Amino acid sequence: xxxxxxxxxxxxxxxxxxxxxxxxxxxxxxxxxxxxxxxxxxxxxxxxxxxxxxxxxxxxxxxxxxxxxxxxxxxxxxxxxxxxxxxxxxxxxxxxxxxxxxxxxxxxxxxxxxxxxxxxxxxxxxxxxxxxxxxxxxxxxxxxxxxxxxxxxxxxxxxxxxxxxxxxxxxxxxxxxxxxxxxxxxxxxxxxxxxxxxxxxxxxxxxxxxxxxxxxxxxxxxxxxxxxxxxxxxxxxxxxxxxxxxxxxxxxxxxxxxxxxxxxxxxxxxxxxxxxxxxxxxxxxxxxxxxxxxxxxxxxxxxxxxxxxxxxxxxxxxxxxxxxxxxxxxxxxxxxxxxxxxxxxxxxxxxxxxxxxxxxxxxxxxxxxxxxxxxxxxxxxxxxxxxxxxxxxxxxxxxxxxxxxxxxxxxxxxxxxxxxxxxxxxxxxxxxxxxxxxxxxxxxxxxxxxxxxxxxxxxxxxxxxxxxxxxxxxxxxxxxxxxxxxxxxxxxxxxxxxxxxxxxxxxxxxxxxxxxxxxxxxxxxxxxxxxxxxxxxxxxxxxx
Amino acid sequence: xxxxxxxxxxxxxxxxxxxxxxxxxxxxxxxxxxxxxxxxxxxxxxxxxxxxxxxxxxxxxxxxxxxxxxxxxxxxxxxxxxxxxxxxxxxxxxxxx
Numbered sequence: 001x002x003x004x005x006x007x008x009x010x011x012x013x014x015x016x017x018x019x020x021x022x023x024x025x026x027x028x029x030x031x032x033x034x035x036x037x038x039x040x041x042x043x044x045x046x047x048x049x050x051x052x053x054x055x056x057x058x059x060x061x062x063x064x065x066x067x068x069x070x071x072x073x074x075x076x077x078x079x080x081x082x083x084x085x086x087x088x089x090x091x092x093x094x095x096x097x098x099x100x101x102x103x104x105x106x107x108x109x110x111x112x113x114x115x116x117x118x119x120x121x122x123x124x125x126x127x128x129x130x131x132x133x134x135x136x137x138x139x140x141x142x143x144x145x146x147x148x149x150x151x152x153x154x155x156x157x158x159x160x161x162x163x164x165x166x167x168x169x170x171x172x173x174x175x176x177x178x179x180x181x182x183x184x185x186x187x188x189x190x191x192x193x194x195x196x197x198x199x200x201x202x203x204x205x206x207x208x209x210x211x212x213x214x215x216x217x218x219x220x221x222x223x224x225x226x227x228x229x230x231x232x233x234x235x236x237x238x239x240x241x242x243x244x245x246x247x248x249x250x251x252x253x254x255x256x257x258x259x260x261x262x263x264x265x266x267x268x269x270x271x272x273x274x275x276x277x278x279x280x281x282x283x284x285x286x287x288x289x290x291x292x293x294x295x296x297x298x299x300x301x302x303x304x305x306x307x308x309x310x311x312x313x314x315x316x317x318x319x320x321x322x323x324x325x326x327x328x329x330x331x332x333x334x335x336x337x338x339x340x341x342x343x344x345x346x347x348x349x350x351x352x353x354x355x356x357x358x359x360x361x362x363x364x365x366x367x368x369x370x371x372x373x374x375x376x377x378x379x380x381x382x383x384x385x386x387x388x389x390x391x392x393x394x395x396x397x398x399x400x401x402x403x404x405x406x407x408x409x410x411x412x413x414x415x416x417x418x419x420x421x422x423x424x425x426x427x428x429x430x431x432x433x434x435x436x437x438x439x440x441x442x443x444x445x446x447x448x449x450x451x452x453x454x455x456x457x458x459x460x461x462x463x464x465x466x467x468x469x470x471x472x473x474x475x476x477x478x479x480x481x482x483x484x485x486x487x488x489x490x491x492x493x494x495x496x497x498x499x500x501x502x503x504x505x506x507x508x509x510x511x512x513x514x515x516x517x518x519x520x521x522x523x524x525x526x527x528x529x530x531x532x533x534x535x536x537x538x539x540x541x542x543x544x
Numbered sequence: 545x546x547x548x549x550x551x552x553x554x555x556x557x558x559x560x561x562x563x564x565x566x567x568x569x570x571x572x573x574x575x576x577x578x579x580x581x582x583x584x585x586x587x588x589x590x591x592x593x594x595x596x597x598x599x600x601x602x603x604x605x606x607x608x609x610x611x612x613x614x615x616x617x618x619x620x621x622x623x624x625x626x627x628x629x630x631x632x633x634x635x636x637x638x639x640x641x
Binding site: 042044046047051052054055056057058059061062063064065066067068113114115116117132135142175178185237239240242243244247296299300302303304305386389390393394396397400401403404 | 556559560561562563564565566567569570571573576577580618621625627628629630631632633634635636637638639640
């Protein structure tokens with residue numbers, strides 16, 4: 001089987017799905033092109049700004065694309081490439097796409113409010129509280145998993161460590177150049193790209209060799225500081241330069257695959273049971289999380305995108321379309337794992353999934369003249385850059401959630417809860433996340449996947465309740481929800497069962513798995529209650 | 545392929561990359577939001593009793609009412625909409641996951 005066939009099949013499936021299933025969803029959900037979106041009704045030039053669909057797609061996709069859809073498929077390649085491909089394609093079309101589009105659609109109908117508010121409106125206060133808990137736990141697991149992945153990458157590709165650190169400095173310098181010195185964006189971008197390659201070259205010349213544990217500690221210290229630092233110092237130009245990295249990597253990878261069109265060497269299917277509780281069902285579905293369905297997308301969609309939708313007809317492109325494009329990224333990831341064969345994959349995987357992906361893309365890019373080492377370093381830098389961004393964002397937002405969860409000061413109370421203090425909340429989040437890091441990303445990733453899927457199940461449930469309340473067909477949302485529950489509950493049971501033997505060593509993971517399991521049961525109960533309620537016949541959202 | 549159609553596709557790609565590589569998206573726009581939030585907080589201190597919070601500054605701050613009158617209704621709605629910091633701020637940061 002040639003890798004080009006995989007890309008073509010996935011792209012064709014996605015195009016057909018977009019044209020058929022996407023349009024069917026629009027029809028069934030009552031997407032109204034004549035209805036004014038909150039970007040118009042509440043236009044304020046700051047949050048609510050009507051934006052052209054294609055530009056908004058660029059914004060939205062840049063926000064959802066990152067290291068998640070790359071690591072998952074590579075980690076799941078142990079099951080063979082066929083199950084992974086099938087789940088990426090079917091998942092993106094019937095699960096992730098519906099989830100993203102549903103979250104965006106319901107948010108637009110609720111005046112651009114965030115998904116937490118939408119869930120509150122559809123499922124009550126318990127639903128919202130559950131959402132906070134799921135989000136915080138998932139973010140802890142993001143911290144654990146991505147710190148581990150980064151540390152592994154820096155240990156096995158030391159050039160990426162140097163270039164990542166130089167990249168941070170470059171980002172700050174770039175912002176200084178554009179804002180303080182007023183250098184034009186075009187010229188600054190050219191200088192920035194040149195300096196980027198200088199960073200990569202310096203990384204290759206002066207790699208920093210440290211142990212995994214040392215890197216973990218350094219990274220945890222970094223994210224603690226970066227998450228408290230004011231937004232303008234670090235955040236801004238880094239994301240701009242990250243975008244360059246992402247699209248250069250994507251384009252380079254896809255063009256390289258087309259030129260090289262390597263044959264797939266990995267087994268199509270290995271086994272249903274790989275031992276140590278590694279069953280295809282449910283483990284495949286929680287390992288390939290972000291590449292098929294990810295709860296985080298609902299937060300991005302309802303956070304900014306819903307406030308900028310110009311017309312309801314754009315919801316299909318932004319919500320459904322962007323998930324399908326992410327599916328293509330996931331397919332590229334599985335190809336980098338599948339074209340090298342089992343032995344080489346096992347060897348490279350020792351240095352984390354980034355090592356596999358970087359080697360693959362480096363190989364593909366060498367077909368059009370970029371030296372393998374440069375291509376590999378560049379890709380490793382790109383993934384590390386995304387992961388580092390995810391890390392300090394996760395810590396920052398984890399801190400906000402933690403602060404809000406414990407902020408229940410009543411009127412008249414003067415003493416404030418120390419848990420709501422900015423520094424205490426950050427330290428707790430980083431320490432708890434860091435504690436899990438030492439278990440290794442391979443152990444944490446399925447739990448992270450489970451938490452992420454539960455988050456998405458909640459958002460899907462909220463969409464289903466909304467649709468039912470407005471007298472619309474809702475099975476396209478409720479059936480994926482049921483599947484997500486089946487998958488995550490069984491995955492959590494398996495994880496608990498396998499780790500409970502070594503409870504002394506694995507108790508943090510078991511504890512989180514048990515908490516997630518209990519929260520999922522509460523959620524199922526809430527969902528059944530919310531769906532059983534009579535549809536609300538009088539609603540201002542309903543068409544006359 | 546029809547030339548018009550080709551131009552349209554090229555324009556779509558151009559707009560997509562314009563959005564994807566938008567420098568202001570994660571910089572100036574976030575700072576603008578922060579500045580607007582600060583302004584909203586300031587008006588909250590001045591006119592809190594319009595939201596039912598009995599802060600007696602209004603006697604003194606009525607002077608600035610003509611300058612903010614046009615935005616007052618929108619301000620009230622923004623204040624009532626303030627619910628969850630993390631829920632509303634999430635989109636400002638890139639989780640990339």
